[in-house]
Amino acid sequence: MTSRLIILLTFLVALMASIMPLPLSVDAFRPDWVLVVLLYWCLALPARVNVISAGVMGFILDVLLGSTLGVHAGAMAISVYIIAGNFQKIRNFSVWQQALIVGVLSALYHLIVFWLQRFLTDAVFLPSYLYPVLTTIILWPWAFLLLRKIRRNFRIT
Amino acid sequence: MVSPLQYLATAPKQMMNWAAENLVTRRQLITDNEQYKINELAFHEQALQLAIVKRENDRLRALLASPLRGEAKKMVAEILAVDSDPYTHQVVINRGANDGVYEGQAVIDDEGIVGQILHVGTTSSRVLLITDVTHAVPVRVSRNGVRLIASGVGVIDILTHNYVPHSTDIRVGDVLVTSGLGGKFPEGYPVAQVTTVLQDESRAFSQIQSQPVAKIDRLRYVLLLWPEQLNVQPANNIITRPDKKAGSKRL
16 A cells, blocks of 8 residues: 555656746756656556556646647557566666666657647757656656655555 | 645745745845835825826717726736646736635736636636747727737747738837727736738738737736626716616627
């Protein structure tokens, strides 16, 4: 019970961080907090957090960001699906290799969101849409260590 | 349902604002106060004038048998500093269904039209700005009454006007006001000022761009408008003709 609460709490913090107001110059570099937390839990506890939780978090993110309902949910679910299918392999990689894979997934996530938006509203591609990939790669090792500490500390299984 | 999260996310910013507003020196307060007193005098004088002009306008409108303009209900709302999707132009405000906000409601600031309510929550709601790609406002040129549509292009300081014939009388600097035709926005609020008029004869229509007059990138407080009440009686009992229907039809 407590372990479920703690997982939920990490998601709440991630959601809050992804709508926190930032100065305009830093705003384009906002890492994908929700995706990183989702990927960590999906790697660590694939029985608890999987594609369905990714879809739910994506829906909440859609409501919070005011995008068309389902855009982030779909992109999030697809990215997490790839990890959920290969979690045994990726688990054994070093943190930096994992960071690169997370970067690729984050790029995929942003591209899916962009494609869907392009389909819906004729959005124009700007390179700045992919800046979060860089910060997500940098964020991953730290998020990984922190979340592992939380997981071991509270003995979440 | 997610508004607690939104309020929580903007809490640090609110605290900074609170601190900035509450920690001012006495000297600054005194100078501000003096300034406000002077301003109040000036505004008060204008308000006196306004009352007279308003009565005169009501009388003239009654003479023309056109519907009177009642006092519309208004409410001030504050922008919640919440981040949105980079693909859309939206802001979140701190008024929701509890305050009577409804979808499609007009939102203005002190200069002009800002947008309309897109989605209503219990204590917060989302405003679609006029510069969003999916938004368009029916406007007219205040100089000569030519009707246009102002559509957003996803850039914060540009609106475009499609399908305007070359023969249309429109010039750079013209002020565009809402025409009230769509029924969403009340008539007569300024929307934009024309910045470029390109009349390239090789194209089917002239290309016109304008700049919103509302400070869309610097919003902090906005006003929500409710439609005028129908039970407004003509002032001064000048005329009450049976064609009050015209008034009710207009809404």
